[in-house]
Amino acid sequence: MSLQNLLKIGQLKEHPADAEEIQRLLAAAVRNLSDAGVAAVSFETRFDAAYRAITQTCLSALMAHGFRPDTNRPGHHVTLIQALPLTLGVDATRVIVLDALRRKRNLGDYTGEDIDEASVNACIAEAKRLIGDALGWLTTHRPNLVTPKS
Numbered sequence: 764m765s766l767q768n769l770l771k772i773g774q775l776k777e778h779p780a781d782a783e784e785i786q787r788l789l790a791a792a793v794r795n796l797s798d799a800g801v802a803a804v805s806f807e808t809r810f811d812a813a814y815r816a817i818t819q820t821c822l823s824a825l826m827a828h829g830f831r832p833d834t835n836r837p838g839h840h841v842t843l844i845q846a847l848p849l850t851l852g853v854d855a856t857r858v859i860v861l862d863a864l865r866r867k868r869n870l871g872d873y874t875g876e877d878i879d880e881a882s883v884n885a886c887i888a889e890a891k892r893l894i895g896d897a898l899g900w901l902t903t904h905r906p907n908l909v910t911p912k913s
Contacts, residue, residue: 766830766849774842778831782908785823785901789909792819792894799887807871810878813886814868817861818843820893824850827905840865851900853893861889 769775792815799813821843825831828850832839844861847853853861864886870876901909 764845764849766825766828766846769842769846770830773833773836774838775825775830775846776833777829778826780827780829780905780908782910785826785908788819788823788826789894789897792816792823792890795819796887796890796894799883799890806878806880806883809883810868810871810886813883813890814864816890817864817886817893820890820897821847821850824897824900827901827908847893851893851896853896857889860885861893864889 766775770777795812795816799809799816801809818840822831825843825846832842841862844858844865847858847861848855864882867876867878867882867886871878898909
């Protein structure tokens with residue numbers, strides 16, 4: 764599957780890359796990752812913040828390629844995660860882990876299932892790693908999208 768194929772089947776929309784938008788998303792991801800580390804709040808809140816950092820990072824990577832998911836269709840979080848091999852070169856093993864975190868988030872949101880400390884720590888670690896991957900990829904391949912204008 765390619766990004767063009769995802770566009771053809773309606774999972775993606777064209778979206779011109781915009782440096783300010785991508786920088787804002789990445790800054791929000793970093794803030795959410797920081798919030799996820801606050802031990803004074805519940806595991807659920809920390810997990811949600813780390814997961815949000817993951818989706819914001821995935822979205823920034825997709826936008827750097829000129830696309831965004833069609834949020835009017837179900838499954839846009841799946842699309843964000845499954846596009847990572849195409850946007851950042853993330854390997855299939857990591858995509859499986861990120862998708863498991865997405866499913867865990869859905870269970871928490873829609874069934875009230877408890878989030879444990881190990882899941883929080885895994886989500887934080889994956890968010891941190893993905894932000895680093897995105898910044899590295901953008902710096903190498905699209906530096907104009909991460910370097911503030913002077």
